[in-house]
Amino acid sequence: xxxxxxxxxxxxDAKDLTAFMDALAAGFDLQVxxxxxxxxxxxxxxxxxxxxxxxxPPAHPAKTLLLPNPEVLFRYTKDAGGxxxxxxxxxxxxxxxxxGVRACDVRAFEALDAVFLRRGRVDTAYQAxxxxxxxxxMGCVAPSPLCFCxxxxxxxxxxxxxxxxxxxxxxxxxxxxxxxxxxxxxxxAASLLRAASAxxxxxxxxxxxxxxxxxxxAPVDFEVLAGTVAASYKDPFWETLATRCLGCGICTFVxxxxxxxxxxxxxxxxxxxxxxxxxxxxxxAFTREASGHNPREGMDRxxxxxxxxxxxxxIENGEPPGCVGCGRCVEKCPAAIDIREIVDFFSAExxxx
Amino acid sequence: xxDMNPFVPRPMEIVKVIDExxxxxxxxxxxxxxxxxxxxxxxxxxxxxxVFGRGEAPxxxxxxxxxxxxxxxxxxxxxxxxxELHRLGAGEVIxxxxxxxxxxxxxxxxxxxxxxxxxxxxxxxxxSLLVYLLAPENRAGVGDISLFYGVRHPGLFLYKxxxxxxxxxxxxxxxxxxDQAADGWHGPVGVVPELVRKVSPSTDNALAVICGxxxxxxxxxxxxxxxxxxxxxIYISMEMxxxxxxxxxxxxxxxxxxxxxxxxxxxxxTLREVSDDF
Amino acid sequence: MPQPYNTYLRETLQTLLREKELExxxxxxxxxxxxxxxxxxxxxxxxxxxVVFNGFCVQNLATYLSRYKGRRIGVLVxxxxxxxxxxxxxxxxxxxxxxFLLGVPCPGMLNRTQLLTEFPGLDADQIAEEGGHLSLxxxxxxxTLQREDYLLPACRVCHHRTPEDVDALLDPPPLDAPETExxxxxxxxxxxxxxxxxxxxxxxxxxxxxILCYACRNVCPLCYCDTCFTDSLTPAxxxxxxEPGNIFFxxxxxMMHMAGRCVACGSCEWACxxxxxxxxxxxxxxADVRDLFAYEAGIDKDAPQPLSHFSExxxxxxxx
Numbered sequence: 001x002x003x004x005x006x007x008x009x010x011x012x013d014a015k016d017l018t019a020f021m022d023a024l025a026a027g028f029d030l031q032v033x034x035x036x037x038x039x040x041x042x043x044x045x046x047x048x049x050x051x052x053x054x055x056x057p058p059a060h061p062a063k064t065l066l067l068p069n070p071e072v073l074f075r076y077t078k079d080a081g082g083x084x085x086x087x088x089x090x091x092x093x094x095x096x097x098x099x100g101v102r103a104c105d106v107r108a109f110e111a112l113d114a115v116f117l118r119r120g121r122v123d124t125a126y127q128a129x130x131x132x133x134x135x136x137x138m139g140c141v142a143p144s145p146l147c148f149c150x151x152x153x154x155x156x157x158x159x160x161x162x163x164x165x166x167x168x169x170x171x172x173x174x175x176x177x178x179x180x181x182x183x184x185x186x187x188x189a190a191s192l193l194r195a196a197s198a199x200x201x202x203x204x205x206x207x208x209x210x211x212x213x214x215x216x217x218a219p220v221d222f223e224v225l226a227g228t229v230a231a232s233y234k235d236p237f238w239e240t241l242a243t244r245c246l247g248c249g250i251c252t253f254v255x256x257x258x259x260x261x262x263x264x265x266x267x268x269x270x271x272x273x274x275x276x277x278x279x280x281x282x283x284x285a286f287t288r289e290a291s292g293h294n295p296r297e298g299m300d301r302x303x304x305x306x307x308x309x310x311x312x313x314x315i316e317n318g319e320p321p322g323c324v325g326c327g328r329c330v331e332k333c334p335a336a337i338d339i340r341e342i343v344d345f346f347s348a349e350x351x352x353x
Numbered sequence: 354x355x356d357m358n359p360f361v362p363r364p365m366e367i368v369k370v371i372d373e374x375x376x377x378x379x380x381x382x383x384x385x386x387x388x389x390x391x392x393x394x395x396x397x398x399x400x401x402x403x404v405f406g407r408g409e410a411p412x413x414x415x416x417x418x419x420x421x422x423x424x425x426x427x428x429x430x431x432x433x434x435x436x437e438l439h440r441l442g443a444g445e446v447i448x449x450x451x452x453x454x455x456x457x458x459x460x461x462x463x464x465x466x467x468x469x470x471x472x473x474x475x476x477x478x479x480x481s482l483l484v485y486l487l488a489p490e491n492r493a494g495v496g497d498i499s500l501f502y503g504v505r506h507p508g509l510f511l512y513k514x515x516x517x518x519x520x521x522x523x524x525x526x527x528x529x530x531x532d533q534a535a536d537g538w539h540g541p542v543g544v545v546p547e548l549v550r551k552v553s554p555s556t557d558n559a560l561a562v563i564c565g566x567x568x569x570x571x572x573x574x575x576x577x578x579x580x581x582x583x584x585x586x587i588y589i590s591m592e593m594x595x596x597x598x599x600x601x602x603x604x605x606x607x608x609x610x611x612x613x614x615x616x617x618x619x620x621x622x623t624l625r626e627v628s629d630d631f
Numbered sequence: 632m633p634q635p636y637n638t639y640l641r642e643t644l645q646t647l648l649r650e651k652e653l654e655x656x657x658x659x660x661x662x663x664x665x666x667x668x669x670x671x672x673x674x675x676x677x678x679x680x681x682v683v684f685n686g687f688c689v690q691n692l693a694t695y696l697s698r699y700k701g702r703r704i705g706v707l708v709x710x711x712x713x714x715x716x717x718x719x720x721x722x723x724x725x726x727x728x729x730x731f732l733l734g735v736p737c738p739g740m741l742n743r744t745q746l747l748t749e750f751p752g753l754d755a756d757q758i759a760e761e762g763g764h765l766s767l768x769x770x771x772x773x774x775t776l777q778r779e780d781y782l783l784p785a786c787r788v789c790h791h792r793t794p795e796d797v798d799a800l801l802d803p804p805p806l807d808a809p810e811t812e813x814x815x816x817x818x819x820x821x822x823x824x825x826x827x828x829x830x831x832x833x834x835x836x837x838x839x840x841x842i843l844c845y846a847c848r849n850v851c852p853l854c855y856c857d858t859c860f861t862d863s864l865t866p867a868x869x870x871x872x873x874e875p876g877n878i879f880f881x882x883x884x885x886m887m888h889m890a891g892r893c894v895a896c897g898s899c900e901w902a903c904x905x906x907x908x909x910x911x912x913x914x915x916x917x918a919d920v921r922d923l924f925a926y927e928a929g930i931d932k933d934a935p936q937p938l939s940h941f942s943e944x945x946x947x948x949x950x951x
Contacts, residue, residue: 037840037905038748059904070872073360076405084364084387084405084446121359121599145752146664233629243672243698248846250904260603263360263596264870265408272406274360277872279602283845285862287604289594290410290432293567295630305606313609334690334846334902336662336669433865 002180009196009204013172016192021045021099023189028134029096031065033058042098053100053168056140056147057326061256062105065098066112066129070275073125073263077271091128097185100138100166103158104149104326108256110161114319115259134181137162141207146327148216148340154324156211167204174204220343226315228346229308237345242300244335249280251329251337252306257322260286281305307342359599362403362448364388368423369443375508378430379474380439381415383423384449392452394418395459396482397590397618400451401598402426407437411453411595411613413478417485424449427477427511453598454617457482457562457588465560466496468582470573472503472545472565476511478590479564483519492524499554503530503545503569507538528552546572549580556581564590574621574631587621636805637683643733643801644705645676651731651798653705657695659688665754666743670695682707684805686741686760689783691715691896693852696725704730709737711785711896713794714929715852718892721936724855734797736804739778739786739811740897741765744906746781762807778808784910785897788813791930815895815921818914833911835875838882840905843873847899847909848885853892860884886912891920891938894929 012020024030025045032051033040039059040052077085109130116126140147140156149155159165163182167174174196177183186193196204232238252258262279266272279286282302288294296302310322323339330338364387373379385391394400394414403409410432416425430439441447467486471479479502486495500519504510510529520527530541530548541548546569561582563570570589577587593605593612600614608627610616624631644656655674660681662669668688672695673679684707692706693715706712713732719725738760746753750767759766765781767774779787790810794800822830845861848854860868861881868884869877893913900909920926924937 037907038744039840039905070874074358078405078446082444082446084448086361086364086448088358088361115601122357123359123601124357243695244670246694246846246849246902248849248902249842249844250846253842253844254904259601261596262602262871263409264872265406266870267406269406274403274409275872276360277870279604279871280844281603283862285858285864287594288862289592290435290864295567295593308608309603309606313606316609330664332904334850336664336667338663341663433867436865 004178004180004183007176007178009201010175010177010186010193011172011196011200012175012189012193015172017173018047020189020192021051022047023192024097024099024185027188028185029094031096031098033100042101045099053138054142056142056144057102057104057328058100059254059328061108061254061326061328062098062101063108063112063256063259065096065101065133066109066116066126067259067261067276067278070264070277071125072273072275075271075273076267078269091125093128093132095132095134095181095185096129097134097136099136101135101162102138102140102326103154103156103160103162104147104324105256106135106137106161107149107152107154107158107320107324108326111257111314111320111322111324112259114314134163134185135161136164136166136175136182136185139165139167139207139211141168141211143211143214144327144331146330147325148327149325150214151217151220151340151343152321152323152325153219153222156214157208167207169200169203169207174200217340217344218347220321220347222311222315222321225321225343225347226312229312230316232346233304233308238300238304241337241342242298242303245282245299245303245337246335247282247284247299247302248334249282250332250334251339252280252282253278254328254332256324256326256328257310262286281309307339311343311346360450360597362401362409362450363392364446365424365449367441367443367445367447370441373427373511378439379427379509379511380430381425381427382438382441383425384447385423387446391421391424392449394424394452395456396485397457397478398452398454399478399598399617400424400426400449400453401595402428402438403448403450404434404437404441405448408434409448409450409596410434411598413475413590413617414452414481415477417481417488419485419488419490427474427480429474450598454613455615457618459485462486462495462560464494464496464558466555466558467498468501468549468554468556468559468561468577469498470501470545470549470561470563470565470569470577472569473505473509474511475565475590475592476502479562480512480515482562484515487519487522487525496558497526497555498524499526499528499552501528501530501545501549501552503532503548505532506535507531508535526552526554544572545569546576549573550576553580559586561587562590563587567592584622584625585620588618589621589624591617591619591624593617640684640707640735640801640805641679641682643799644673644679644682644707647705647731647733647799648673648676648679651705652703653731654699654703656682656705656707657692658682658707659684659690661755666741666746666758684735685755686738686778686806687743689740689743689898689901690850691852691894691898693719694850694898696730696852697855700725701729706730706732708732708734708794708797709740709896710789710791710794711737711894711929712852713797714791714894715896717796717929717932718853718894718936719855721932722892732794732797732799734794734800736794736801737786737789737792738804738806738808739782739789739792740901741778741781742783760806760808763809779811782811783897783901784818784908784914785895785900787811788815788818788914789895790814791927795930796932815914815918818910819918822911822915837907837911838875838878840907841873841878841882842905843871843878843881844904846902846904847907850898850902851889852896852898853889853894854885882909882912886916889913890916891924891926891936892928893917 030045041060116123365384369383600611605612659668660671
């Protein structure tokens with residue numbers, strides 16, 4: 001990505017927000033956090049669909065932008081002579097603009113890249129979506145009390161991987177182009193933007209400092225964590241956790257990093273398609289074989305799989321950690337399983353601390 | 354069609370189907386590409402077979418790459434996909450993705466005695482290996498071969514004609530066993546690990562290969578180790594539910610490895626390093 | 632809940648653990664999240680020291696009992712936990728004599744989401760439950776709310792708060808909170824009187840948020856099948872993707888399976904990460920079973936479950 005050497009701050013007044021989104025949507029496939037119930041999730045901008053940029057972070061992770069659920073991988077038709085014809089939908093190669101993605105979700109994209117772009121073979125559909133995604137990220141002025149990105153190597157105003165950063169102020173948004181692509185996208189709405197005043201620059205600097213200094217807990221040493229987790233296979237900690245876990249898929253579905261999937265055929269003998277749908281390592285059926293045998297039959301085994309994958313296997317394989325500290329699973333788990341408690345337990349130097 | 358999308362299968366025509374066992378629930382399918390050549394493969398690898406509209410599942414190659422003109426898969430009816438497959442006959446078209454996964458480390462097999470242990474339906478992968486090793490151009494490459502193969506009852510042996518041929522060979526020690534005594538069966542009765550223990554093949558210069566149901570593997574490993582085979586010299590073909598075959602979908606994760614892309618063949622040493630279950 | 636009550640509760644659990652020779656209790660303790668106590672399974676007297684009970688102990692503890700089959704377990708039961716256990720015993724999933732049931736007269740559970748939406752950042756020590764009202768201390772000021780206005784939908788219409796047929800009942804009750812005048816008929820009529828198109832739109836909108844995480848199924852004390860129809864491979868009734876067809880199929884089938892069995896504990900709606908109004912579905916099913924068969928699951932213990940019982944005298948010609 002072409003990072004710009006200088007990023008001047010521009011201001012979008014609050015009254016112009018709709019016009020700004022209209023301008024972007026006229027040129028690009030604009031994705032915004034849409035309101036659904038009391039949650040927000042990314043979806044295509046529509047004038048009549050309410051969006052909300054205040055939920056920090058949006059209740060549903062931005063991985064939906066890269067891994068739609070479901071996603072058609074190919075289609076097939078069978079003619080009267082039994083001949084099979086396969087076809088693929090065109091790749092999403094046109095520039096898409098995602099507005100309001102938080103730093104945690106952008107960090108998570110890198111963990112997804114490690115799965116879909118490096119290991120094994122490159123996933124062409126994922127790559128097309130990833131390459132064509134312009135990220136107009138948003139700094140977190142009011143992080144949720146459950147957020148802990150600062151412990152996971154990031155912070156609320158982390159611009160890593162973003163094309164531009166938005167910082168909401170009371171009167172509007174501060175926009176900072178970070179890459180050439182981000183600059184070009186913002187340029188399409190140039191008439192709505194003005195240069196930031198000295199006072200606005202001061203406010204931004206103050207917010208950034210405050211964000212950088214956020215300390216929700218001790219920073220996590222992933223090498224240490226990977227080691228203690230790897231050594232914990234027989235630790236009764238997991239069984240205790242498993243007594244409470246209900247084995248639902250909430251944590252994996254709201255996790256911006258979790259990307260396990262299944263393949264399923266839709267349609268009938270003569271025509272249909274194969275699609276990828278999100279799956280969860282917390283479901284017993286995930287690994288149950290047709291014979292009935294299941295190597296991860298017990299809840300403790302499934303829990304261990306999830307957390308060993310996040311904190312041990314990924315680190316050992318030289319991939320980004322499987323948690324970015326977004327706090328979504330903490331908020332949503334009905335059994336109040338708190339990933340921060342797991343991180344703390346295994347980050348403690350002595351096992352009895 | 355792009356050649357890039359790793360999820361798109363190639364159409365294969367079913368050339369022939371044969372019934373392998375007395376319970377009629379294991380069939381061999383002989384396939385050839387509707388267009389183009391057979392994708393190269395080696396013993397131990399697998400492919401994902403598709404019945405369009407029903408789904409996809411992984412199966413080890415039963416044929417050896419030295420058999421030309423077709424690839425062979427031996428498939429047991431266990432779920433809805435295999436039931437659908439079993440309904441298909443010659444002339445019908447299915448899909449294939451592969452070859453997937455790693456193969457037996459044939460370079461390391463060179464000059465070694467081999468103790469090959471198979472159980473039940475999983476023997477299909479070992480057929481590929483044995484046909485490959487027993488071919489005239491390859492047989493001299495390895496030393497003595499001891500083959501142990503057990504099934505529940507005599508009707509369930511796969512590849513009976515091949516077993517008959519192998520029984521007559523001087524350069525292969527064939528040890529078959531069945532779990533339950535049966536009329537007409539004059540061989541040993543008992544489980545595979547017991548037979549290995551009784552026969553106690555020489556392990557001085559030996560590598561072992563195991564392919565079978567998880568309990569058979571679990572009970573055979575200590576027998577082999579007691580006989581003196583080192584963990585680094587025991588190759589296990591792992592079975593785990595797979596979907597993508599590319600190390601991506603997450604199902605077949607064992608520690609830092611994925612059975613479908615890093616395996617399915619692992620040494621016991623590797624499995625012990627990555628998993629606490631061995 | 633006032634702290635003395637928790638002390639009384641803990642002491643009761645500790646005494647009974649010893650006297651009744653229980654392997655462990657199923658109860659609640661505070662979690663790292665405000666207003667979200669979590670299940671706890673203390674095996675020792677010491678471990679009972681974290682136990683609490685308050686208006687946020689929503690989750691139906693009977694769900695966990697399948698993990699302790701055949702063992703001597705004590706359970707702190709609200710009315711709905713007790714009803715779920717009654718159904719499980721009737722369906723031969725549990726043996727009543729294995730369990731020691733300590734009843735707690737339930738004051739009706741509170742809607743955490745509603746409170747946190749209205750009072751962001753509200754913490755457990757800022758809220759006092761006092762009889763029929765709640766006292767909130769927010770920035771030095773005290774706000775008084777009517778408890779009734781903050782009850783969960785299932786608890787608004789519950790008239791079986793105090794568990795029956797228990798081995799011991801906590802006395803005095805934690806709170807003296809009056810029940811509402813509402814009933815399942817209130818729920819049913821609110822939806823039933825809608826024009827059909829509006830009703831269809833309501834459910835389409837609710838279900839459009841479903842992510843098929845199955846928290847509603849897994850938290851349900853009566854969804855105990857080893858293999859749910861959702862996971863059946865042969866035949867595969869549905870697929871994994873959260874498409875409208877799969878979502879409707881799942882919820883409607885689960886609803887059918889719950890007819891005559893649902894004890895209206897509201898755990899499913901409480902666990903739903905999307906707060907889908909499942910009480911609209913299950914309220915209807917519960918009301919229908921009561922109207923058609925004069926039966927309430929887990930209450931009418933001597934009557935057979937209407938939908939799993941065959942009678943030659945059945946007035947419906949379609950039966951048999």
